[in-house]
Amino acid sequence: MAGKKSEFDKVFSAWDILVIAFGAMIGWGWVVSSGDWITRGGVIGAAIGFALGGVMVFFVGLTYAELTAAMPQCGGEHVFSYKAMGPIGSYICTWAIVLGYVSVVCFEACALPTIITYIYPKFLQGYLYTVAGFDIYASWLAVAIIVAIFITYINIKGAKTAALLQTILTVVIGGVGILLIVASVVTGDASNLDGQMFNGDSTGEIFKTILRVAVTTPFFFIGFDVIPQAAEEINVPLKKIGKIMILSIVLAVLFYALIIIGVGYVMNSSEVAASMDGSGLVTADAMAKAFNSSIMSKVLIVGGMCGIVTSWNSFLIGGSRAMYSMAESYMIPKTFAKLHKKHKTPVNALYLIGFLSVLAPLAGRKMLVWIVDAGNFGCCLAYCMVSLSFLILRKKAPDMKRPYKVKHYKIVGALAVLMSGFMVVMYIVPNSGSALVWQEWAMAGGWSLLGVVFFIICKLKYKEKFASHVDVLIDDEIVDEEENREEEVKAAIELVMAEEDETKFVQPIAFNYNLPVNIAFGTGKVAQTGELTKPYGKKALIVTGRSSAKKSGLYDKVNDSLKAAGLETALFDKVAQNPLTTTAMEGAEFAKTNGCDVVVAIGGGSIMDCAKAIAFLALNDGDINDYIFGRKVSDTALPLVLIPTTCGTGSEGNGFAVLTNPENGDKKSLRCNAIVAKVSIVDPDCMKTMPKHVLAAVGFDALCHCMEAYTSKISQPFTDALALYAIDLIAHNLVDVYKGRGTQESWEKITLASTIGGMVINTAGVTLAHGMEHPASGLKNIVHGKGLAALTPVIIEASYKGDHFKFAKIARIFGGITADDLAPKIRTLLKNLDLDVKLSDLGIEEKDIPWMAENCMKVSAASIANNPVVFTQEEIAEIYKKAM
Structure with missing residues (x-):
């Protein structure tokens, strides 16, 4: 109407x-x-x-x-x-x-x-x-x-x-x-x-x-x-x-x-x-x-x-x-x-x-x-x-x-x-x-x-x-859904109690699954960095940020382990939040100049992504933007060893490297199997030095990876099973860890869920929340997890009609019943994490919306296509507006 x-x-x-x-x-x-x-x-x-x-x-x-x-x-x-x-x-x-x-x-x-x-x-x-x-x-x-x-x-x-x-x-x-x-x-x-x-x-x-x-x-x-x-x-x-x-x-x-x-x-x-x-x-x-x-x-x-x-x-x-x-x-x-x-x-x-x-x-x-x-x-x-x-x-x-x-x-x-x-x-x-x-x-x-x-x-x-009146749109589907709410609740309970709905797959099941990543997971595993890196090179380029890994002592621990295993090391510590393509190119030149043949990254998603790009550019000439936008392709890179210090991005579990072009604000990922880590050393103890606000942001990012991979149009049984398992781990542990009530087991579960999040998006991709966040943080350099916090509930409300079954299943993990319960449950989670923000709180202004909507269509076409409901540029602009 x-x-x-x-x-x-x-x-x-x-x-x-x-x-x-x-x-x-x-x-x-x-x-x-x-x-x-x-x-x-x-x-x-x-x-x-x-x-x-x-x-x-x-x-x-x-x-x-x-x-x-x-x-x-x-x-x-x-x-x-x-x-x-x-x-x-x-x-x-x-x-x-x-x-x-x-x-x-x-x-x-x-x-x-x-x-x-x-x-x-x-x-x-x-x-x-x-x-x-x-x-x-x-x-x-x-x-x-x-x-x-x-x-x-x-x-x-x-x-x-x-x-x-x-x-x-x-x-x-x-x-x-x-x-x-x-x-x-x-x-x-x-x-x-x-x-x-x-x-x-x-x-x-x-x-x-x-x-x-x-x-x-x-x-x-x-x-x-x-x-x-x-x-x-x-x-x-x-x-x-x-x-x-x-x-x-x-x-x-x-x-x-x-x-x-x-x-x-x-x-x-x-x-x-x-x-x-x-x-x-x-x-x-x-x-x-x-x-x-x-x-x-x-x-x-x-x-x-x-x-x-x-x-x-x-x-x-x-x-x-x-x-x-x-x-x-x-x-x-x-x-x-x-x-x-x-x-x-x-x-x-x-x-x-x-x-x-x-x-x-x-x-x-x-x-x-x-x-x-x-x-x-x-x-x-x-x-x-x-x-x-x-x-x-x-x-x-x-x-x-x-x-x-x-x-x-x-x-x-x-x-x-x-x-x-x-x-x-x-x-x-x-x-x-x-x-x-x-x-x-x-x-x-x-x-x-x-x-x-x-x-x-x-x-x-x-x-x-004078005296004109325009009705506010009330989606007929929403009204119908509420009129039939009792039936939906019954159906939801049956889904919980009964076996998997056999009518879910209307087509025969067919897919390919390949993820050649070696995860070395466990408390204390970082002490084995030298032995795990030794098979891949003789001189390691250690990529990290300016201070956190040094202050925590983790850099010294990794450097000592590498040297004890007989490897030489060189340090590149210029990576910042939302890494730039120019930083990656500078790091690649540094690796070449210093004769490094293996890259070891210590840090969060930004550092790991930049390290991947450095490893890639060390063996591939030309403008990295050509590879990001598919104008050139390559399947070679220096071997990578990744040591995550934040439990959120999941970069240690996939072949993505998200980079921002400082010339035009494009934020898009380089994707290829060559930048999947030879070994990712995932040690829950490495996460405990994170500030609370960082933990909240990266933890929510991990949840978004899993929810988006699960509801993606190109999801498949393996990614579905892993994503649901990880969502449950986050739902029942993240707030406790954030509030300081987390046990060692809680930290292990959150860390595991984060890695799984990275693995599932490698195959099933992300959907609109990540697709719309990248233009925002590319424009204003905002914290990725906060951008997702502002956008995700609004996008869920716009998208759940595309797959009631899956959104309802996630909602039940958080204590809801039907698909329309999910957005309120996510908002409650965000309040508990002190992440209840709007885009306007992050510096985004209404005048920025047209550029972001246009840029989203440019850099996030795959994410838009993966979303359960595919939106036009005008509709994406409206969603941005609602998230303000």
Whole structure:
């Protein structure tokens, strides 16, 4: 279908979106309003009232769940209402909910310093002025503005950063709430409920008081709707998004109800009344009584402060995404659709809302109470319009794919419209207990007028673009895969339990396998270098880097061993990271001048690759680039002995030598059997001097070799078996070795896996990750393993459809089940290795992408062809962009 690719990064996990929604709904109300709820409906009556309110919101939530899974696009309500009601309906719905989000953000900026005064009454210093009866102090204003700037910065920094903050604070809220609930059970008494279980003398009166609580509760559940706003950033199966949304509502209902019961179980009616007349923070006083400590009341207030920030954070996420979606449709100025180049957050929308939250405290808390009430009205209006959209789209688009499909949609939709419509009416009808006062109507009217102004201006400015909408591409295969997820999981389990799938090879098995390399593997083997090198020459050229082999003492050990075996030696120590063709040519001239007839390399992949090229050029005249690009061929080179000191490149196990041409940035490998080592001395003890950051990079490189060889189109049974074995070794040992928990056996397994990685790519080749990384490191001289870390997860997401079977098999090694589990598992591994990087972190800029995509087609044609899905130059450029 026609559409565009999402520009957002999919960074939100299931846990992230759960805490974003739950944290938004909890907020601060459970600390300041519990006494009011109990006074209105009684302890049990108020709890029942919250349950009824939760049922109201539950039906609205069901409509959101179905629509979000069906249309997982940034802006949520904007898209739902656009599809159902057209541009005008969409404009009204989205503009209304933006008011709701912005009002809460501004209100929380004032709520936080106000709460601090409960803990430290002397906090208020430096009286400035009074607004609507609310005194403004310099200390109060300073805290509000500083925190507003901080929360805005966190959200600009990245959606995942904001989610991390949300997780920490939500855990604190939950922990404090659970403390109160558990303490109330232990220290409370059922007798405290006497006289306050319900409010009213008759069944009719009790029902009315319960209903009085119930009609106010939906306003405390506003927040679950943030999930659809950020739908494009969620890395969760579509069906699961709907379930998480419903779960967040259920958890919020339980939290509120249990807090109310906990307070009533600890405090009797007279104590609740006294608390209401005193601080008004009945929940905090209940905490103090439950623990018999005034300090615990402050602990609970701190938990409530965390609730202020979680609501603030969630609604800033929601508001900025809603504005982004309107700007994408040219309904408000297009500048609000700008995403941060690095963090992929709607930066201008965040700047605007952040700026308003900085200004808001200047207006005082009373003014903002009016604003937030007007905003709640906007949210409820949007809920009603989304519920109507749910019913309209069931009629208008019956064939729309709905990964989360609500049963009995007519009943659910009708109840959702009635419940949300009832909430809207409660704001309009005088004396309802929730009706807006004239100041609030003025603010709602002012916002509506501003919306009309934007509507007219943007319609005149953008003309036919105004109210245009382009769907974000949702791959039909992905939707189909999620609809059939249960069947895929069953199939995956059967693959684990049963023998190899016999239908995998649709053609008869036929291949050639040849790898003439002699691996001398084992701890202490490096001491045998002289004896193992002696059959191949009389004078050895030792190739290494400038310092590491010398500092570690390995150079002296190898040099002494060679001399003890009767060989002369000469040293070439000019090899650097990403070795240059010019360095190889210089080394070859040095070998010829010094009469060397065997080459011994000590170091990582760069040094071994350069040594191979030196050995090759020592016997072959001409420009090495001619041999690299196949314009000339040769099968002769000096004998090679390789001693790897990093467990990653696997160069000791193949006939590749990757070199960079400094004249044009081409990074490509010289390939021939003549540069396969006569003997590779692989000693795990030689790896232990690596710095941690080097270990992480080379270890991930080794994993990529194995994964790419396994999924390559030219793989074969021998390489498959070796690659899977090595992947398992890396998956279960690399993190332990990196974290310093590795045993000698762990080091041996990682080293072995690295060598196997080099062996399998000699036959099966590499695929797109290496193909796309070479232009990047050829251009910017970045660390190869870091370049792979930035690219690999994105490439897996683009490529796994080409071979579900193999990608799923790798995923299961890392604890997943199906093919689409692999990229998230690799991202988790990279975080554990401190390799969670983007290309932009490595110095790559968007202006570099066209050159890299073109260069990739030039130098990595074989890698592109080997990939399970073969991409065009334009598609490769898009993958680079996603990895930024």
